[in-house]
Amino acid sequence: MTSPCPPAALPTVSAPSARTPAGLVGNTPLIWVGEPFTGPGHGFWAKLEGANPGGIKDRTALHMVGEARRRGELRGGAPIVESTSGTLGLGLALAGITYGHPVRVVTDPGMEPMMRELLTAYGAEVHLVDAPHPVGGWQQARRERVAELLAAGPGAWCPDQYHNPDNVSAYRPLAHELVTQLGRIDALVVSVGTGGHSAGVGSVLREFFPRLRIVGVDTTGSTIFGQPAAPRLMRGLGSSIHPGNVAYDLFDEVHWVAAPEAVWAARRLARCHYATGGWSVGAVALTARWLAATMPAESRIAAIFPDGPQRYTGTVFSDAYCREHGLLTTAPPSAPQEIADTTERIVTSWTRCTTVTDPLGRSAVPAGAAPHAAVVAP
Numbered sequence: 001m002t003s004p005c006p007p008a009a010l011p012t013v014s015a016p017s018a019r020t021p022a023g024l025v026g027n028t029p030l031i032w033v034g035e036p037f038t039g040p041g042h043g044f045w046a047k048l049e050g051a052n053p054g055g056i057k058d059r060t061a062l063h064m065v066g067e068a069r070r071r072g073e074l075r076g077g078a079p080i081v082e083s084t085s086g087t088l089g090l091g092l093a094l095a096g097i098t099y100g101h102p103v104r105v106v107t108d109p110g111m112e113p114m115m116r117e118l119l120t121a122y123g124a125e126v127h128l129v130d131a132p133h134p135v136g137g138w139q140q141a142r143r144e145r146v147a148e149l150l151a152a153g154p155g156a157w158c159p160d161q162y163h164n165p166d167n168v169s170a171y172r173p174l175a176h177e178l179v180t181q182l183g184r185i186d187a188l189v190v191s192v193g194t195g196g197h198s199a200g201v202g203s204v205l206r207e208f209f210p211r212l213r214i215v216g217v218d219t220t221g222s223t224i225f226g227q228p229a230a231p232r233l234m235r236g237l238g239s240s241i242h243p244g245n246v247a248y249d250l251f252d253e254v255h256w257v258a259a260p261e262a263v264w265a266a267r268r269l270a271r272c273h274y275a276t277g278g279w280s281v282g283a284v285a286l287t288a289r290w291l292a293a294t295m296p297a298e299s300r301i302a303a304i305f306p307d308g309p310q311r312y313t314g315t316v317f318s319d320a321y322c323r324e325h326g327l328l329t330t331a332p333p334s335a336p337q338e339i340a341d342t343t344e345r346i347v348t349s350w351t352r353c354t355t356v357t358d359p360l361g362r363s364a365v366p367a368g369a370a371p372h373a374a375v376v377a378p
């Protein structure tokens with residue numbers, strides 16, 4: 001008996017299909033964010049990186065691992081060891097499954113319990129450090145544990161996302177997607193943690209659009225742009241070290257956003273546009289909203305949303321957590337405060353600076369061209 005014929009006219013489907021989960025990474029959607037989050041007549045385009053299987057870091061995890069294998073730095077079946085606050089861990093778990101490597105992620109108590117459980121479900125080993133480093137904070141404590149795990153495992157490889165140039169070049173496709181989706185881009189709003197996606201996307205977009213305005217978004221208490229380290233609730237963006245991947249020369253301005261302001265924006269987005277995320281999405285959206293209000297109405301603004309909201313139900317979207325940490329405040333001011341120099345004073349709420357320099361005075365390295373820095377155990 002022959003099988004029945006399919007109906008003559010099937011509706012066209014544009015959703016991607018893939019034979020492996022890695023095949024679903026990239027080609028993420030864009031959504032227009034306008035009224036009521038913004039004022040009438042203006043808005044911005046949000047690139048929803050939460051539509052990747054894990055988040056924005058799927059792109060870099062697959063790329064860093066693939067390149068290390070190609071160069072012979074990571075041999076078949078050798079362990080991958082990395083420090084992460086979460087999103088890269090999900091990406092590495094995906095890369096481990098894709099290429100057949102055990103994955104060991106080092107994190108601290110700030111990682112949401114559901115993230116730890118999810119990483120374990122994806123087959124990653126989660127190593128928790130229990131005390132911050134006296135100077136370098138949790139991040140330095142995590143890096144030291146990574147060094148111990150590398151020393152213990154012959155052939156173990158660390159992508160070193162903070163200094164690995166593959167963490168920058170991994171984002172070239174994201175920039176090309178934006179060019180294809182938007183045609184012309186006048187401004188890019190992007191959060192900065194390791195500096196990877198801002199450097200990768202920003203450098204490619206500048207080649208296409210030399211007058212592009214690139215706006216970096218950091219958290220208060222982060223050292224990246226020259227402020228002193230202070231305790232930080234926000235994760236993903238910000239740092240207590242000076243990552244080598246930050247392309248300081250690309251930024252026209254930096255905005256520091258405080259946790260209550262990011263919470264306000266993430267919650268408001270959820271309520272009126274559904275598409276939202278956590279700390280970095282809130283901070284980016286707040287900044288993009290201001291930019292849309294201050295640039296000409298016809299400007300095309302792209303804002304990168306690194307992940308979605310699911311991971312933040314116990315923090316950004318938990319009334320109990322937000323009350324406990326004093327995060328449920330009224331709407332932030334409609335514009336940031338200004339400082340002329342990133343070291344003018346310690347900023348504790350939304351503040352902008354249009355002079356961006358490397359606080360360590362390092363000379364600019366073309367994005368993606370830095371000497372390779374990933375670490376392999378002997």
Ligand SMILES: Cc1ncc(COP(=O)(O)O)c(C=O)c1O
Binds near residue numbers: 086235
């Ligand atoms: C949720 C989230 N937002 C923003 C960032 C910052 O991205 P990048 O490390 O590319 O600067 C990260 C990095 O881990 C992240 O996980």
